[in-house]
Amino acid sequence: MALMSTDLLYAGEGPRFGDICAAAPSLRWLQSAAAGLDVPLYRPLLKPGVRITASHENTISIAEYVLGAVLRAYQQPERFADAQRRHAWEHHEFEELMGTTWIVVGFGAIGRAVAQRARAFGARVIGVRRSAGTEPGADELIAPDALIARIGEADVVVLARPGDPQGRAVLDAEVLAAMKPGSTLVNVARGSLIDVDALLRGLSRSQPATAILDAFDPEPLEADSPLWDHPGVIISPHASAGGLGRHERIARLFITNLSRLVAGEPLPDEIALEDLPVVGRPPAQFQASR
Amino acid sequence: MALMSTDLLYAGEGPRFGDICAAAPSLRWLQSAAAGLDVPLYRPLLKPGVRITASHENTISIAEYVLGAVLRAYQQPERFADAQRRHAWEHHEFEELMGTTWIVVGFGAIGRAVAQRARAFGARVIGVRRSAGTEPGADELIAPDALIARIGEADVVVLARPGDPQGRAVLDAEVLAAMKPGSTLVNVARGSLIDVDALLRGLSRSQPATAILDAFDPEPLEADSPLWDHPGVIISPHASAGGLGRHERIARLFITNLSRLVAGEPLPDEIALEDLPVVGRPPAQFQASR
Numbered sequence: 001m002a003l004m005s006t007d008l009l010y011a012g013e014g015p016r017f018g019d020i021c022a023a024a025p026s027l028r029w030l031q032s033a034a035a036g037l038d039v040p041l042y043r044p045l046l047k048p049g050v051r052i053t054a055s056h057e058n059t060i061s062i063a064e065y066v067l068g069a070v071l072r073a074y075q076q077p078e079r080f081a082d083a084q085r086r087h088a089w090e091h092h093e094f095e096e097l098m099g100t101t102w103i104v105v106g107f108g109a110i111g112r113a114v115a116q117r118a119r120a121f122g123a124r125v126i127g128v129r130r131s132a133g134t135e136p137g138a139d140e141l142i143a144p145d146a147l148i149a150r151i152g153e154a155d156v157v158v159l160a161r162p163g164d165p166q167g168r169a170v171l172d173a174e175v176l177a178a179m180k181p182g183s184t185l186v187n188v189a190r191g192s193l194i195d196v197d198a199l200l201r202g203l204s205r206s207q208p209a210t211a212i213l214d215a216f217d218p219e220p221l222e223a224d225s226p227l228w229d230h231p232g233v234i235i236s237p238h239a240s241a242g243g244l245g246r247h248e249r250i251a252r253l254f255i256t257n258l259s260r261l262v263a264g265e266p267l268p269d270e271i272a273l274e275d276l277p278v279v280g281r282p283p284a285q286f287q288a289s290r
Numbered sequence: 291m292a293l294m295s296t297d298l299l300y301a302g303e304g305p306r307f308g309d310i311c312a313a314a315p316s317l318r319w320l321q322s323a324a325a326g327l328d329v330p331l332y333r334p335l336l337k338p339g340v341r342i343t344a345s346h347e348n349t350i351s352i353a354e355y356v357l358g359a360v361l362r363a364y365q366q367p368e369r370f371a372d373a374q375r376r377h378a379w380e381h382h383e384f385e386e387l388m389g390t391t392w393i394v395v396g397f398g399a400i401g402r403a404v405a406q407r408a409r410a411f412g413a414r415v416i417g418v419r420r421s422a423g424t425e426p427g428a429d430e431l432i433a434p435d436a437l438i439a440r441i442g443e444a445d446v447v448v449l450a451r452p453g454d455p456q457g458r459a460v461l462d463a464e465v466l467a468a469m470k471p472g473s474t475l476v477n478v479a480r481g482s483l484i485d486v487d488a489l490l491r492g493l494s495r496s497q498p499a500t501a502i503l504d505a506f507d508p509e510p511l512e513a514d515s516p517l518w519d520h521p522g523v524i525i526s527p528h529a530s531a532g533g534l535g536r537h538e539r540i541a542r543l544f545i546t547n548l549s550r551l552v553a554g555e556p557l558p559d560e561i562a563l564e565d566l567p568v569v570g571r572p573p574a575q576f577q578a579s580r
Contacts, residue, residue: 010381060386060388060412061384061386064361064364064365064386064387064388064411065365065384067357067361067411068358068361068362068364068365068367069367071354071357071358071361071362072358072361072362072367074354074358075354075355075358077358077359077362077524077526078368078371080524080525080526080527080529081368081524083525083527084518084524084525087513087518089509089510089511089527090527091300091527091528091529091532092529092532093532093533093534094351094355094532094533094534095533095534096350096351096354096533096534096535097354098350098354098533098535099535116410117407117410117411119410120406120407120409120410121354121357121407122350219379220379221379223377228374228377234367234370234371234374235370235373235374236367236370237370237373237379237380237381239370239381239382242381242382242383242384243383243384243385243386243388244383244384244385244386245386245388245389
């Protein structure tokens with residue numbers, strides 16, 4: 001049994017821990033702290049006799065991060081902080097979430113958790129999901145091919161889905177050109193979901209005006225990327241899963257799933273080989289695995 | 291008919307506009323954009339034949355500000371911003387709202403709006419309200435005299451009530467000494483609700499660790515106040531009502547209440563003379579009226 005914790009991934013030790021697991025003849029089960037196992041790290045571990053389970057224990061952190069980041073972009077508290085340093089009493093008005101429209105691309109556990117919080121602020125949430133059906137957590141659910149027709153309604157677009165198996169960008173030049181001017185983009189998923197060159201062109205026409213990016217391809221983001229210094233780009237180092245509550249949540253999940261394993265019960269969120277990508281990526285990206 | 295907008299108050303023009311209103315012989319009704327008319331500005335205007343109504347149209351702004359400010363204190367995004375300036379890939383973990391306990395002192399429109407949003411993040415909310423009763427928007431309601439016994443449970447304490455008619459601080463040395471170490475205090479109400487000397491002593495023992503202050507006594511905050519440079523204090527210039535959506539909301543309310551006035555219908559949130567304080571304050575504080 002092994003636990004691939006977020007800490008190992010954050011510390012860049014994912015690949016080394018993966019090597020150890022792959023070399024361990026007795027490994028029967030690996031619990032990952034990550035929700036998205038669509039990075040090459042996991043594939044070599046999934047051998048006959050070895051089971052891998054994903055986790056949704058980072059969901060809460062990520063949803064809180066998204067709301068915190070959008071509220072910050074809307075309220076610009078750094079302007080108050082700057083005035084405070086100067087002992088200056090300077091007002092500024094700010095954007096409100098009330099009445100905004102959000103499109104959440106990928107309506108799994110993370111998308112739903114983001115939607116629940118955004119809706120408490122009076123936002124309308126449109127979820128984008130492959131499978132049809134209704135969903136009480138969204139005001140509307142649409143299919144991925146409807147995104148380009150509907151994205152112009154969104155004040156906030158949140159990417160919360162796995163990477164495309166073929167590595168295609170969901171936000172390509174065409175979709176970016178359909179975004180609402182002045183809108184905000186949040187990526188807490190995979191860097192490969194965005195065509196970065198097209199995003200830079202979009203930012204120059206405020207489509208979107210602000211890009212809150214927590215995922216890049218590759219990771220860490222290259223030191224010479226133009227994203228770092230762009231005034232419309234807010235960068236965090238694949239850190240949105242970093243809420244302190246996750247430690248206890250993942251430990252509890254590990255114990256629960258261990259009991260299930262021992263009892264021969266089904267393991268929730270177990271991953272199959274066909275869920276995992278075939279192609280490799282530079283080791284640096286493994287650090288980003290959720 | 292007159293509309294005392296937040297903009298007039300923000301611009302420090304409240305007193306001058308008040309003088310104009312007081313001098314206007316034909317004034318029949320003043321609509322204030324503020325919820326709390328417990329500042330001396332309004333008293334001289336409330337003469338026979340003149341009616342004054344308060345508004346809850348700033349509620350949304352203030353509730354969004356509170357959540358934005360607490361999430362920022364919990365997530366410390368300025369550390370990511372600093373790393374971004376250095377093109378550095380530096381993680382940090384952050385506190386989560388999930389599982390926190392909030393005590394909201396004053397459970398009117400603003401308190402309820404704060405509670406609704408905090409609960410969507412998985413927070414437990416205890417409201418403090420003079421009148422007993424139940425309230426679906428709070429997990430529990432307590433009376434003001436229970437605050438000192440219960441405040442130690444709160445990770446976040448939000449002040450959202452009018453000033454005490456006698457000017458007493460609700461957060462005095464005794465109550466501050468009962469706060470939970472490491473907790474966060476938010477004041478979006480009246481500066482007079484906090485004993486600032488006792489707060490500074492409290493901050494030195496992390497009771498609270500962080501004070502998010504949007505209201506002061508007097509206002510503007512004196513340039514030599516020790517609050518400005520305290521590392522645990524986050525200052526905004528009575529700006530939490532500054533959401534852009536309020537302009538349309540207050541205009542709609544003005545039109546609705548004007549129709550009611552013309553039709554002889556009752557005016558909601560009409561203020562009586564006994565609701566208004568007798569004592570005067572320096573004119574600078576009028577700027578702070580909500």
